[in-house]
Amino acid sequence: MTETSYIETEHIPVALRPVIGALCRIGSELSVQIARGPLEERLGAELGSNADGDTQKALDVIADKAFARALTGTGVRHYASEERETVQELDPSGRYALAIDPLDGSSNIDVNVSIGTIFSIFEAKDGAEDSFLRDTDEQIAAGYLIYGPQTTLMVTFGDGVLQYVRDPLDGMFKLAAERLTIPAGANEFAINASNYRHWSKPIRAYIDDCLAGKEGPRDKNFNMRWVASLVAETHRILTRGGIFLYPSDNRPGYEHGRLRMVYECAPIAMLVEQAGGQATSGCDRLLGQRADTLHARTPLVFGSGEKVSRVCAYHDLPEEEVSALFGNRGLFRA
Ligand SMILES: O=P(O)(O)OC[C@H]1O[C@](O)(COP(=O)(O)O)[C@@H](O)[C@@H]1O
Ligand SMILES: [Mg+2]
C-alpha cells in the first residue's frame, strides 16, 4: 500500500498527500495499539522526561519515532516534535516544515480516555528553527488525529475544516464532513478548575459568573468539562460548541500557561478559526503571534467567537469590577 491509500485524497492538496497519508498510516497503527491497551507492552510506562521537563511515557516515544520515520521521504524537510529538543532534518530537499505533538493527553493513556496527535505544517525555510519561529498565520495546514471511540482526522488546508473518520472495516480514513463550523450557543466551558486559586482576577471573574448560573449576571446555567486531552476538548468544541481555557497562572513555570505554541496552540487556533471560531492567548488573537523558542508556552482560550470575546472583555473591566463578587458585577448584568 502507498501512503495515500490510507485516506481519500480528493480534498487534499496534491503535494501534501504523501504527508497526510503518512500521518494517517501511523495514526491508524497507533489507534490499533491504543485499542489493545493493557494487552500491549505498557504504553503508559514512564520513561523519564522530555526536553521541556514533561514526563515522557512509552507511547510518547513510540509515536514520535513512528511519525519521524514515516514522514521521511514525503516532502518534510524540518521535523519539530514535543519529544525532541531540536529540529530534525528529514529530507534536505523537502518543501515542508512539520511540527508535531505525537501523543497529546498522555495522562490518559492508561485510563482508556481519548488521546491524539496534533500537527502544524509550514512551507520550509532554510533555517530549521526559523521554519517554526514565525507568524503562526503562515501555517499552510493544521490538524489532529483523535484516538477515541472513533479514530478521526480533523484537518484544514486554509479553506475550511475537513473531518475524516477511520473506517475500522478497512482501515481507510473516509471523508465524513467538510466546512465544519463550531455551533454557537452551547453553555459549556472547559478549564482545570483545580487551579482556580492561581488564576488572574479576570479569569476568576469569568468563571465565577459561569458558576453563578441563573442567579448570576449571565442569567443562565453552564456545564463544565475537563478531559485533560487538548484534542478531546477541541473535538467536543468543534462538534457541539463551547469554550476552552488554559490561562497563565501564578504557579512557577505557568507564567505563560501550560500548552506549547508551535505544536499545540497554533494548529488548534488555525482549525478553530477555519471553523468560524476564535482563539486567543487571553485577549490577543493567537494566529499572528509567534513563538520565540521551539517549546515556548502560551495561554490559550478558544471556542465560539462570542464566548472568546467575552473572556477578553473581562480583561478590560476596571479593578473594582473584577474584584467584585458576581452579585455585584454591574457591567455584565443583562
Ligand atoms: O493536567 P493539566 O494541567 O490539566 O493539563 C492538561 C493539558 O495537558 C496536556 O495533556 C498536554 O499535552 P501532552 O500530553 O502532549 O503533554 C493537554 O492535552 C491538556 O489540555
Ligand atoms: Mg499535548
Ligand SMILES: [Mg+2]
Ligand atoms: Mg504530547
